[in-house]
Amino acid sequence: MAKTTITWADASWNVTTGCTKISAGCLHCYAAKLAKRLKTMGQVKYEDEFEVRCHPSVLNEPLELKKPSRIFVDSMSDLFHAGIPEEYIRRVFDVMERANWHQFLLLTKRSERLRELAPTLPWPANVWAGVTIESAAYLHRADDLRTVPAAVRFISAEPLLGPLTGLNLEGVHWVITGGESGSGFRKMEPAWAEEIRLKCEAAGAAFLFKQFSAVRPKSLGRKLFGKVYDGYPVTSGVRCDA
C-alpha cells in the first residue's frame, strides 16, 4: 500500500500492474512512464515494466492497515483489463468486502467488462465504482456504469479533452474533473469543467474540480471561476470525507 498524491484518495493499492492504451485519455499515461522508472530502480513489481501482472502478495494489505482510508485500487493498472482473470478480480472483491472500514475506489476505462462482471460480484457499501470519460466519444461508459449496483457510482472526467455536453448523470453520485498535466499537455477549457459542474448541480451529484491543464497545474490553484469545488458523495446520510 502506498501513500498517494491523488487529491481524492489517501492511498493506492496496486493489486495488478500494467495496462494497454485503450482510448484518447491514455496518450500520456503517467502509470506507463512511472512503471518504466520503477523498473530501472529495480522494483520487483515492475520487472516486466508495464506488462499486465497480478500481485497476490499484496492482496492482504488493506486488512493490515487499521486506519480507515480512502483507497484507490490500481493507480498503476486497470482491474477490468481483459488480461486480469475473473477469479483474481473476485479475490480482490473478497478483501474489499472484509476490509469494511476502508472505502475502495475502482476506476476503469473498460466499462464493458465492468458491466458484464458487475452482476456476479458482491458490491459492499464501501466499494465505489467509477469510469473515466475524457471526451464525448466515451459517454457510453456512463451507461455501463449505471448498471453497476455500487453504493457510489462516479465519473472521472480527467484529463478532460473536450466538452461533455451530452453527459447523462442519472444514477451517478460524483464527478471528478480536471485538465491534463505534464509536458505536451492537451488544453482544457475551463468552460468545459463549468458545464459539468452545472450538470452535477442539476442532477444532485457531488463535484470535485481537481486541476487546470498545465505542465504543473498546482501553480494555477484549484479555483474554477473563483471557487474551489471539493465535493464528495453522500452515502447513508453521512458525508464520506471524514
Ligand code: SF4
Ligand atoms: S487505462 Fe489507465 S493505466 Fe491503462 S493505459 Fe490508459 S491511462 Fe494508462
